Amino acid sequence: MGKRRFTEVWRVWAVVAAIVMATVVVTLRLVQLQIVDHAQYAADARLIHYGQDTLADRRGALLDRNGYPLAASEAAFNVMVEKRAWEDPAEAQAAADSLAEITDASSAEMLGIVRDTEAFEIPVARGLNFGQGVAVRELGLPGVRLLEGSHRTYPEGNLAAQLLGFVGQENSGLTGLEIDLDSILGGNPGQVIYERDGIGNQLAFGDRSEIPPQPGANVVLSIDRYIQRLAEQELDRAISDNKAEGGTIIVIQPETGQVLAMASRPTFDVTKPDLSDNSKQALFRNRAITDTYEPGSVFKLVTASAALDLGLVSPDTWWYDEGVVHVSGWSIYNWDNSANGSQTVQQILSKSLNTGAAWLASLCGPTDFYDYVERFGFGVTSDSGLSGEVDGRVRTPDSDPTGWHPVDMATNSFGQGIAVTPLQMVMAVAAIANDGVLMKPQLVNEIVDLLGSQVVEPEAVRQVMSPESARTLLDMMGVVSEGVPTAYLDVPGYSIGAKTGTANIATENGGYKPDAYISSLVGVAPLEDPEIAVLVKIDEPEGVPWGTVVAGPVFSRLAEQALAYLKVPPTEEVLVSSLQD
Amino acid sequence: MAANRRGSSAIPEVLQDANIPVILIMAALVVGVAALLPLVQTSLATSTGGNVSRLEQMREDWQTRLHEQEVRVAELGSLDRIEREAKVRLKMVAPDSVTYLRIDAQAPAPHKLPSRYLPDEKEPVESGSLWGDLFGWLPLP
Numbered sequence: 001m002g003k004r005r006f007t008e009v010w011r012v013w014a015v016v017a018a019i020v021m022a023t024v025v026v027t028l029r030l031v032q033l034q035i036v037d038h039a040q041y042a043a044d045a046r047l048i049h050y051g052q053d054t055l056a057d058r059r060g061a062l063l064d065r066n067g068y069p070l071a072a073s074e075a076a077f078n079v080m081v082e083k084r085a086w087e088d089p090a091e092a093q094a095a096a097d098s099l100a101e102i103t104d105a106s107s108a109e110m111l112g113i114v115r116d117t118e119a120f121e122i123p124v125a126r127g128l129n130f131g132q133g134v135a136v137r138e139l140g141l142p143g144v145r146l147l148e149g150s151h152r153t154y155p156e157g158n159l160a161a162q163l164l165g166f167v168g169q170e171n172s173g174l175t176g177l178e179i180d181l182d183s184i185l186g187g188n189p190g191q192v193i194y195e196r197d198g199i200g201n202q203l204a205f206g207d208r209s210e211i212p213p214q215p216g217a218n219v220v221l222s223i224d225r226y227i228q229r230l231a232e233q234e235l236d237r238a239i240s241d242n243k244a245e246g247g248t249i250i251v252i253q254p255e256t257g258q259v260l261a262m263a264s265r266p267t268f269d270v271t272k273p274d275l276s277d278n279s280k281q282a283l284f285r286n287r288a289i290t291d292t293y294e295p296g297s298v299f300k301l302v303t304a305s306a307a308l309d310l311g312l313v314s315p316d317t318w319w320y321d322e323g324v325v326h327v328s329g330w331s332i333y334n335w336d337n338s339a340n341g342s343q344t345v346q347q348i349l350s351k352s353l354n355t356g357a358a359w360l361a362s363l364c365g366p367t368d369f370y371d372y373v374e375r376f377g378f379g380v381t382s383d384s385g386l387s388g389e390v391d392g393r394v395r396t397p398d399s400d401p402t403g404w405h406p407v408d409m410a411t412n413s414f415g416q417g418i419a420v421t422p423l424q425m426v427m428a429v430a431a432i433a434n435d436g437v438l439m440k441p442q443l444v445n446e447i448v449d450l451l452g453s454q455v456v457e458p459e460a461v462r463q464v465m466s467p468e469s470a471r472t473l474l475d476m477m478g479v480v481s482e483g484v485p486t487a488y489l490d491v492p493g494y495s496i497g498a499k500t501g502t503a504n505i506a507t508e509n510g511g512y513k514p515d516a517y518i519s520s521l522v523g524v525a526p527l528e529d530p531e532i533a534v535l536v537k538i539d540e541p542e543g544v545p546w547g548t549v550v551a552g553p554v555f556s557r558l559a560e561q562a563l564a565y566l567k568v569p570p571t572e573e574v575l576v577s578s579l580q581d
Numbered sequence: 582m583a584a585n586r587r588g589s590s591a592i593p594e595v596l597q598d599a600n601i602p603v604i605l606i607m608a609a610l611v612v613g614v615a616a617l618l619p620l621v622q623t624s625l626a627t628s629t630g631g632n633v634s635r636l637e638q639m640r641e642d643w644q645t646r647l648h649e650q651e652v653r654v655a656e657l658g659s660l661d662r663i664e665r666e667a668k669v670r671l672k673m674v675a676p677d678s679v680t681y682l683r684i685d686a687q688a689p690a691p692h693k694l695p696s697r698y699l700p701d702e703k704e705p706v707e708s709g710s711l712w713g714d715l716f717g718w719l720p721l722p
Contacts, residue, residue, distance in 0.1 A: 058648065067698060069655045075645040130645050148645075155655035202634075218698045229660050448698055493681065560679075567688070570681050 047120055051202065055190035058150055059171055060216030062164055062178075062185070064225040065258075065445055069155050071164050071178070073171075076151035077133035079103065079125040085143020086114045095141045096124075102135045103128055126169070127151055145201075152178075154271055160228050161270035162286040163262050163386075163443075175284045177221070177443070180387050184447060187216035217449035222258035222442050227251055227562050231261040234536075238554045239265055242519075242541035248288050248422045249554070251562065252533045254430040254524065256458035257439025259384075260532065260562075262288050262423075289382075289389040292419035293537070296503025297335070297352045297547070298522045299415030302428060304349055305473055306372035307360040309436075309465035315346040315476055325355045327410040332358050335502070349476055349499065350483045354414040361413035369409055370396040375464045376428040377438055378420050383461075384441040393419040415503060426535035428464075429522040432477075433497075433530035436470035438462055478527045488552035491525055491559045493570030498523035498555065500547030505540070516540045519550035525559045531568050534558060 033041060062071040079099060086092035092114070096107035103125035110124040128136065133146050152167050165176020172186060173179035190213030195206025202208070231249040239247055251261040268274070268283040275281075285291075307313045323339025325332045334340075334354050340347070348356030361369050373379065379394035395417070397404045411417040423441060431438040440459040447454045465473075477497030481489055489498060501520045504512040520537040524530040536551040536558070544550070563570075656662065667673040 061698065063698060068658065069652075072652055072655060074649050074652045130642075130649055134642070148641075153652050153656075155652065155659045157659070157661055159660075220698075225660060492679075564679060569683065 049195055050193055050207070051196045052191065052193045053147065055192055055210070055213040056149055056171060057187050057190070057213040057215035059152070059167070060185040060187065060218045060449075062181075063218060063220045064223050064228070065221060065260075066224065067220065068225050070160060070221070070223070070225065071152060071154055073150040073152055075130055075133070076126070076149050077128040077130075077136070078123040078147045078149060079128065079136055080121050080145050080147050081110070081114050081124050082121050082143035083114055083117060083119065086111070095144060098139055098141065099125065099136065099144070102132050102139075123147070156225055156229070158267065158270050159225060159232065160223060160262065161267050162264050162284065163223070163288075164270065165284070166270050166273050176286065177219075177386070180385060181219055181444070184219060185216040188214040190214070215450065217447050219444055220446035220448065222253075222256075222260065222445050223262070224260045226565055228261040228263065230558055230561055230565075231263040234554050234558045235263050235265055238536070238538050238550065242538060242543065242550050244538045244542070244550075245540040246287070247538040248535070249537070249558070250288055250422055250426045250535045251558070252426050252430045252441070254433035254439070254530050254533045256442060257427070257430065257434075258442045258445065258458065262286070264288050285388060286386060288422045289384060289386050290421075292390060292392050292421055293518050294418060294503045294506055295415040295420050295425050296501035296518065296520065297354075297357075297414055298425065298429075298499045298501035298520055299418065299420075300349060300352065300357045300413070301432065301473065301477070301499050301522070302373060302376050302378075303357045303360050303364075303369070303413040304345065304476065305376070305432065305465055305469065306364045306369055307345070308472055309372070309469040310364060310368055312363045313345045313360065315344060315472060317345045318342055319345070319348070319356060319359055321353060321355055323355065325358045325410065327358065327362075327407045328405055330407045330410075332407075332410055346476055346479055350480050352414075352500070357413040358410040361409050366397050366406070366409050369413070370394070370398075372464070373412070373418075375438070375462060376431060377424055377461065378418070378428070382421075382423055382427055382441050384423060384443060386443070389423070390421060392421055392424055415501060419506070422535055422537055425520075426522060426533055429499075429524065429535070430533035431464050432470050432473050433524040433533050434470075435467035436463055436465040438464045474524065474527060474530070477524065481523070484548055484552060488548050488556070489521075489523075490556050491563070494525050494559070494563055494568075495527040495571055496523055496525040496559060497527045497530075498552075500551060502545055502547045517545035519545050519547040521547050521551035521555050523555045523559065525563060526568060526571050528571055531566055532559065532562055 058075075059073040061069045061073065063069050081095075086095065092111060093107065096110045099105070099110060100107040105125040113122060113124050128146075129151075133148075136144070137146055150171055152171070154164075161176075163176055165178035165180075166174055167178050168174045173182040178185065190211045192208070192210040194202045194208040196202050231251055235247050235249045238244065246265045248264045249261065250259065250263075252258070253260055264287040266283055268280065273284070308315075319342075321334075321338075321340040321343045323334060323337065332354055335352065338351075340351060340353065343351070343353065343356060345356070345360070347353070348360065364372070373394055373396075378392055379396075379399075380391050381389045394412075395404050395408055408417055427438065427441055438461040440461050442456065442458055444456050446456060464470075474497055477499055478495060481496050481498040484498070484500070489496075499522055501518075501522075503518045503520070505516045505518060507513050518537060518539055519541055520535065522533070522535050524533045534555055536554045538550050538554070541550045
């Protein structure tokens, strides 16, 4: 009896112990789930129950000065797939096949993307247009949704590719104005957090919080698409005609400093930039501001400006050219090794005499000469707002007391031993055409956002020289251009001013590249009241390298068409017929 | 007699009214309808929410279409296309020479930025005075 009772009690306690142990195990497991791993499971639950999207509004457009879009955005959709919705192979295959019929991606590719990811949700197709997006949406596939973004398009094709730049997959600027103006164009992204159902769709009455995105502002550039296209066409033609390596053309409005065109070659396809090939990344840079060169004889304008403005000479001041100038043991000759005898300052410019330029610089002296060089904006960035712009290189007695020698000033006077950017050079010439006032190069005319319009006013940097001296030099440029055969330099109906240059190309080891030149020309038109200042620079042309021969015809064709387009009346009456009412 | 007394005491007199079943049925119906009201309200709200979402989607779709059309317009107005159309379709060629005419007329107005790139114009808000608001309805001159 006693044994039987003991057995019964033991059984009861055994059951109780089992229940207690099970309870303890369950309790411990609950502690682990709800306390120890709470954060992990709460995060997982949020991931399943709540969706979160970054909302991006449309990126602002880059417009030319007349409102024509050069870069604009249109909607593009990414197809997002939840990994767990494609866990069943048969259903996943069917869904992928349906998507493949609409998108450009293959079903195998999409299945592979989902299979290989550890993420909750992943894009399987990108950049769908509106029609494709609607088609995917109408499929109503479980776990598949569209994420709206935008795609950058270039209505004018590759026009001003290096200046505009391009954006990356996340729609942020990577190069050019796209990155320089990214904070303005990009706007502010928003965010939405919402409760969703088992297949990922937003619950109509679920929790939802949204910070709306702010669209990017439209930016009106100073660039004129017609003149930009003209510049690029003429540059391409000049490179082709002269079998040159590349080149740059910049067109400036002297009175405002606004850049009407900025073209460089070689260039790239802005609609499909190749980021995989590092060797092609050099094509992305805007050579008008990132590359320097020795300007050669066009720099004689700066030297003459200094001497004229200091009152040391006038256009008719005489000087005797012996064909050589000796400076600190170095001999400087003219480009054609000529000795011209008595010459005026005007003839120094017209004949582009190196010896004459060295004489003018010596009259000024190093302090005043380099003061004018700096006042014209050389040696510092032009503050254009474009990233990658370089200072150039001007060695002065102050900046390099041990390295600078008097012969440096002599060679600098005719544009050698000094490195400038094409933009610096044309801005200096624009200052001469603008009564001696150096303007800040302006690329943005207006910023238009939801709140209104912000107009960017032209900004003067400094008065480089007196208006009288500037006018005198402008007239001297007119005489220079008159001395050039019309086959090379002529804009029918207009009087123009110009100066050509043919410069050696400096190498990294301090010497010059053999048989390689840069042919350039800076010009203004019309001479009476310049509307445009133009720099034409052709790199390493084959054959005759003279700036007159290579760059002159480019300027002539460009200026003729640009002036007509800008409705600048011709100044020579012979070509004008009057229409009487 | 005793049975009558027991019966009247077991069922209150008010419940012996013949209309009671009707009243009870009516009450049950009212309670039922009242119980359905939240369901109907929720259903209507859900339906309205769905309609709002659908209309928002339509608005976004139209906005997207509009942006697409803007880009198409820009592409149609591109200089490359204009030149191609001029040369290929209209058989135009570049001029051999240019003649300038001087006419006595006002120069055309400078090109304005297309309105689609300008901010939305807001309706001007009239700020009337307090007296104006009070007596605005009177036919005063």
